[in-house]
Amino acid sequence: MADVLRVSGLSKHYGRLEAVRGIGFSVRAGEVFALIGPNGAGKTTTLRMVATILQPSAGAIELDGIDVVSDPASARARLSYLPEEAGAYKSMRGREYLRFMAEVFFDDRERQTESLASAAEISGLGDRLDDKIGTYSKGMARKLLLARAIMTRPKLAILDEPTSGLDVLGALDVRDTIKEFTRSGMAVLLSSHNMLEIEYLSDRVSVIHQGTIHATGTPAELKERFGADNLEEVFAEVAR
Amino acid sequence: MRRFLVLLRKEVKELITPQILLPFVITIMMFAVIGQVVGAEGEEAAANRRLALLDRDRTEASSALRAAIEGAGFTIEEAADDDAGEAARALSASGGSILVVVPEGYGAALGDATPARIEVYSVIRTFSVMSGQDSAALSAALLQVEQTVAQEVMTEHAAAIDPAFIKDPLAVVDHVMVGDRQAQVSRDTVMAFISTQTMLVPIVLFVVVMFAAQMVAVAIATEKENKTLETLLAMPISRSAIVTAKMMAAGLVALVSAAAYMVGMNIYMKGLMEGFGETGTSTSAATAFADQLGLTLGVGDYAMLGLSMFAAILVALVISLILGAFAENVKAVQSLITPMIVLLMVPYFVSMFVDVNSLAPVARWTVLAIPFTHAFLAAPNLFLGNAHMVLLGAAYELAWFAVLVVVAGRIFSSDRLLTMRLNLAKLKKQR
Numbered sequence: 001m002a003d004v005l006r007v008s009g010l011s012k013h014y015g016r017l018e019a020v021r022g023i024g025f026s027v028r029a030g031e032v033f034a035l036i037g038p039n040g041a042g043k044t045t046t047l048r049m050v051a052t053i054l055q056p057s058a059g060a061i062e063l064d065g066i067d068v069v070s071d072p073a074s075a076r077a078r079l080s081y082l083p084e085e086a087g088a089y090k091s092m093r094g095r096e097y098l099r100f101m102a103e104v105f106f107d108d109r110e111r112q113t114e115s116l117a118s119a120a121e122i123s124g125l126g127d128r129l130d131d132k133i134g135t136y137s138k139g140m141a142r143k144l145l146l147a148r149a150i151m152t153r154p155k156l157a158i159l160d161e162p163t164s165g166l167d168v169l170g171a172l173d174v175r176d177t178i179k180e181f182t183r184s185g186m187a188v189l190l191s192s193h194n195m196l197e198i199e200y201l202s203d204r205v206s207v208i209h210q211g212t213i214h215a216t217g218t219p220a221e222l223k224e225r226f227g228a229d230n231l232e233e234v235f236a237e238v239a240r
Numbered sequence: 241m242r243r244f245l246v247l248l249r250k251e252v253k254e255l256i257t258p259q260i261l262l263p264f265v266i267t268i269m270m271f272a273v274i275g276q277v278v279g280a281e282g283e284e285a286a287a288n289r290r291l292a293l294l295d296r297d298r299t300e301a302s303s304a305l306r307a308a309i310e311g312a313g314f315t316i317e318e319a320a321d322d323d324a325g326e327a328a329r330a331l332s333a334s335g336g337s338i339l340v341v342v343p344e345g346y347g348a349a350l351g352d353a354t355p356a357r358i359e360v361y362s363v364i365r366t367f368s369v370m371s372g373q374d375s376a377a378l379s380a381a382l383l384q385v386e387q388t389v390a391q392e393v394m395t396e397h398a399a400a401i402d403p404a405f406i407k408d409p410l411a412v413v414d415h416v417m418v419g420d421r422q423a424q425v426s427r428d429t430v431m432a433f434i435s436t437q438t439m440l441v442p443i444v445l446f447v448v449v450m451f452a453a454q455m456v457a458v459a460i461a462t463e464k465e466n467k468t469l470e471t472l473l474a475m476p477i478s479r480s481a482i483v484t485a486k487m488m489a490a491g492l493v494a495l496v497s498a499a500a501y502m503v504g505m506n507i508y509m510k511g512l513m514e515g516f517g518e519t520g521t522s523t524s525a526a527t528a529f530a531d532q533l534g535l536t537l538g539v540g541d542y543a544m545l546g547l548s549m550f551a552a553i554l555v556a557l558v559i560s561l562i563l564g565a566f567a568e569n570v571k572a573v574q575s576l577i578t579p580m581i582v583l584l585m586v587p588y589f590v591s592m593f594v595d596v597n598s599l600a601p602v603a604r605w606t607v608l609a610i611p612f613t614h615a616f617l618a619a620p621n622l623f624l625g626n627a628h629m630v631l632l633g634a635a636y637e638l639a640w641f642a643v644l645v646v647v648a649g650r651i652f653s654s655d656r657l658l659t660m661r662l663n664l665a666k667l668k669k670q671r
């Protein structure tokens with residue numbers, strides 16, 4: 001399948017600190033692509049640049065044929081971003097939040113209603129959607145935000161640690177939902193610290209350490225290359 | 241535009257929370273209730289005046305004095321002791337507040353047309369305005385007695401001289417000039433009139449600007465803290481729409497609150513005035529001289545006043561938007577917003593206590609350079625007919641607004657919004 005996202009030579013400086021140092025990768029339609037690496041490796045920084053909310057110091061990002069750096073507005077209509085540890089407006093009810101997001105995203109009423117209905121289903125919150133978000137547990141809020149992120153059926157969903165804070169069942173649920181959505185062609189770029197999840201979910205993985213990509217491949221390829229039994233060993237090998 | 245309205249609706253809804261409304265409603269109710277209570281208190285105090293009297297003279301003249309005091313609405317109690325010092329001590333101990341002592345020889349002295357003595361003891365227990373009401377009423381009654389006595393004595397002893405002359409040998413007639421207009425009225429009356437007319441404006445302006453600034457800065461900082469801002473920034477909606485919706489929502493809520501404060505303060509003032517029995521009596525007279533002096537505001541003046549105040553609110557909104565963007569979390573907002581509050585306090589107090597134009601040049605230009613100053617000066621300038629000054633001031637405020645909007649736009653369209661954080665605690669540590 002065709003590449004939805006192409007990243008090349010991407011760098012980001014925070015003052016003197018170079019958080020991302022000339023990385024490149026690409027994500028195909030319907031593919032789940034994961035970034036793994038130790039804390040402070042530059043995963044979130046990379047995802048934020050792809051999501052148009054940080055400007056790269058150097059490099060190119062192309063999403064669905066659009067230059068993300070020079071035309072962020074068009075890119076935003078094609079992507080969705082779930083920030084790490086994000087919250088929602090606590091005084092809103094769950095359904096109200098989803099409707100607000102749908103209304104911001106789509107001009108078309110029908111598509112608004114459609115995405116609202118699909119989000120209600122994805123979230124699995126049922127009647128609790130009519131409660132204030134302030135009363136939700138961490139996992140419930142995360143599910144609501146994930147539903148928000150994929151309800152618009154973007155070309156690319158950027159999910160920063162999508163299952164952090166979820167219990168085992170919740171995480172399984174979320175993984176299944178993500179898988180299901182990729183079947184209709186949505187590409188996913190995510191980061192995670194859960195290697196089990198990465199192995200189950202990702203088609204391809206990049207291991208990033210100190211702002212540089214050290215290896216990219218399917219979980220099977222990576223394990224073979226590093227002579228490891230699982231991704232955790234691969235991770236440890238690279239991070240050392 | 242549609243997206244903007246969706247956003248605006250969300251911002252307004254976010255702002256109108258019980259946490260915001262409650263203190264607000266309480267303040268207004270407090271104003272209204274205090275006004276009513278103080279007013280009622282005043283009325284009750286007037287109906288309930290009492291003092292102790294020690295009459296050691298017991299002549300016709302002292303009886304007349306007693307009648308005059310009673311006529312002023314006092315209930316008279318006999319003093320507890322025949323000795324003035326003892327009676328005063330007893331008064332203080334028993335919770336009374338005024339003792340009038342008429343010494344022996346009072347009537348005789350008046351009969352001889354020599355100065356007579358009356359001694360008044362007042363106990364001060366509080367410094368509240370209300371506590372002075374009884375003394376004021378007594379003084380008025382005594383003045384009345386003095387004049388009556390003087391009149392009588394003069395008709396008897398100095399029939400050749402017009403009593404009116406002795407009473408008031410110099411008739412001072414006050415004229416006040418404002419610009420090229422003048423009216424026969426005292427300066428104090430004019431000043432009192434203007435201050436009641438313009439007093440509300442700076443208070444409301446101060447409260448509303450603070451309120452609006454706080455709201456915007458907290459709104460931005462909250463979105464940063466909860467990372468809802470990151471979500472919003474990755475949505476297909478323009479930066480300017482996000483910024484404008486936030487400011488407009490706070491501006492709207494601030495304007496509504498301004499109106500509500502005005503109403504609350506009005507009820508408060510009315511309540512007070514009723515308490516002092518000053519309603520109605522002076523209004524027609526007041527408007528007469530105000531018209532003569534041109535000290536009235538027309539529709540155009542109110543429009544200019546509104547423009548100047550609105551421009552000040554806009555400036556405050558952008559400044560706090562920028563300050564809020566620097567804040568890492570809601571707690572940091574409080575300290576970050578302090579410089580703006582100082583910028584607001586300076587012209588507030590300066591305009592309240594001194595004439596800006598009489599300040600030394602450096603101080604004057606410094607104060608005038610603060611955009612908010614012009615909103616505080618607008619009302620007095622309009623009364624004095626300096627409309628061009630008000631317009632100039634408003635233009636200056638709007639120029640600030642324009643520059644700051646560009647700055648805010650820069651910040652919001654770059655990634656500084658997410659990467660710059662002024663962590664005051666960290667800065668301190670580094671030093």
Ligand SMILES: Nc1ncnc2c1ncn2[C@@H]1O[C@H](COP(=O)(O)OP(=O)(O)OP(=O)(O)O)[C@@H](O)[C@H]1O
Nearest residue numbers: 014017019038039040041042043044045046658659
């Ligand atoms: N706003 C910022 N200003 C300065 N430095 C930053 C900023 N954000 C991130 N960094 C630095 O950039 C580097 C990469 O951070 P990033 O958040 O991308 O890491 P990460 O891989 O997502 O880590 P984690 O697994 O802990 O989420 C870190 O050294 C971090 O301290």
Ligand SMILES: [Mg+2]
Nearest residue numbers: 043044045084
């Ligand atoms: Mg991260």
